[in-house]
Ligand SMILES: CC(C)(COP(=O)([O-])OP(=O)([O-])OC[C@H]1O[C@@H](n2cnc3c(N)ncnc32)[C@H](O)[C@@H]1OP(=O)([O-])[O-])[C@@H](O)C(=O)NCCC(=O)NCCSC(=O)C[C@@](C)(O)CC(=O)[O-]
């Protein structure tokens with residue numbers, strides 16, 4: 001295959017990891033060292049990797065950290081976080097530190113209901129057929145619950161049927177929602193299987209044609225609500241409280257700001273999702289769809305000043321996570337991360353993730369409303385730059401110290417310092 005530049009590779013998936021890697025190495029001109037790097041699967045058994053997704057050629061490690069100081073619903077947590085961005089874990093830990101009073105952050109969930117969508121088309125009378133579907137609710141639920149005895153045994157299962165008529169230029173659609181309690185699973189596979197199972201019955205009831213049968217990631221029946229009081233004296237006084245409330249108001253008024261405000265929340269949420277091998281794309285999709293539920297994109301959290309001048313914050317968002325099923329029980333590090341967290345259910349995991357998102361949001365807004373994000377962020381980013389410039393051991397701290405003290409935090413200066421200090425013999429010792 002060497003020298004060919006076609007990406008058309010029939011039955012690539014049927015080859016071994018070794019063979020696939022050789023094809024890629026030839027295609028991309030990888031060096032021996034680069035190939036060796038990809039051969040290192042780290043703490044993920046190649047066989048497990050090869051069973052998780054298709055066309056596997058290697059594995060990619062990310063830093064796994066723990067955020068400290070979290071007290072949620074009166075329980076202490078060390079929170080595993082996987083992320084590539086400096087300062088996020090420090091920010092979460094710092095925020096959690098000031099949120100420990102009065103039992104810490106409160107977090108509740110609305111349960112574990114997920115929505116399966118069944119799209120019915122070809123109807124001249126969708127509103128009348130909607131009535132027929134609702135009339136046959138019990139039959140539909142019973143059919144749905146035939147497919148997943150383990151979920152039903154675990155106390156879950158199809159719970160309700162909803163139906164809406166959606167008008168579109170291509171013609172009206174009758175959208176049936178199967179509401180399923182998925183308990184400790186994220187629920188996608190379970191819900192999708194049930195939606196497919198009941199579709200022939202829905203066609204018989206309506207005389208229409210079923211097209212899509214799929215979970216909705218706008219999991220607005222599976223919300224986490226996290227809220228906290230932060231005392232003004234713990235964060236620099238009422239002026240800082242006002243600054244944070246004003247920063248929130250900016251996001252509430254402007255979708256351009258709301259997008260970054262919510263990105264700050266997702267810094268925390270997704271870092272925990274990655275550490276516990278959740279479907280983070282589903283979580284992101286649900287979060288941003290929920291942020292737009294009122295017709296314009298809004299912040300997922302709210303910050304206010306209470307009657308004593310303290311800061312009170314609240315977050316409400318979908319949190320479709322699982323402690324059973326998916327990769328949570330397959331990826332060995334995700335299993336350890338769940339053990340570190342010590343959560344007993346998907347609902348408790350959602351409570352933690354909501355709390356971390358709220359704390360992360362607070363940390364960012366407080367920095368933005370006071371010294372600016374760069375002081376804290378760049379000080380930690382300076383370490384990355386020093387290491388990228390080739391520093392190690394004590395040289396890293398020396399380079400960081402000089403860059404921060406001079407306020408010159410950039411890669412070129414890091415390189416200059418590494419070269420200069422190395423010549424001066426600053427120890428490179430570990
Ligand atoms: C970075 C800090 C925490 C420093 O803040 P500081 O006040 O200089 O920290 P400190 O030295 O006083 O330490 C206070 C606590 O912070 C933690 N902490 C302190 N240093 C470390 C460290 N090296 N490693 C781990 N944890 C650290 C640690 O918990 C420590 O407690 P202690 O251990 O002393 O009992 C603060 O400046 C901060 O929170 N900044 C905000 C940074 C941030 O939000 N980063 C997120 C990425 S920016 C982003 O993408 C989101 C954004 C901003 O765009 C969202 C938006 O726009 O809304």
Ligand SMILES: NC(=O)C1=CN([C@@H]2O[C@H](COP(=O)(O)OP(=O)(O)OC[C@H]3O[C@@H](n4cnc5c(N)ncnc54)[C@H](OP(=O)(O)O)[C@@H]3O)[C@@H](O)[C@H]2O)C=CC1
Pocket residue numbers: 148149150151154156182183184185186187188189190191192215217278279282322324325326327
């Ligand atoms: N977001 C999306 O649109 C889609 C996502 N996916 C992916 O599918 C992944 C996992 O799907 P998911 O359905 O959560 O997982 P799984 O299908 O892997 O596991 C859930 C199954 O575990 C069994 N189970 C046993 N005990 C319990 C319990 N206490 N609570 C819940 N279930 C229990 C159930 O029955 P049984 O053992 O009989 O199966 C249940 O169906 C998602 O993380 C996602 O990555 C897939 C399709 C679409």
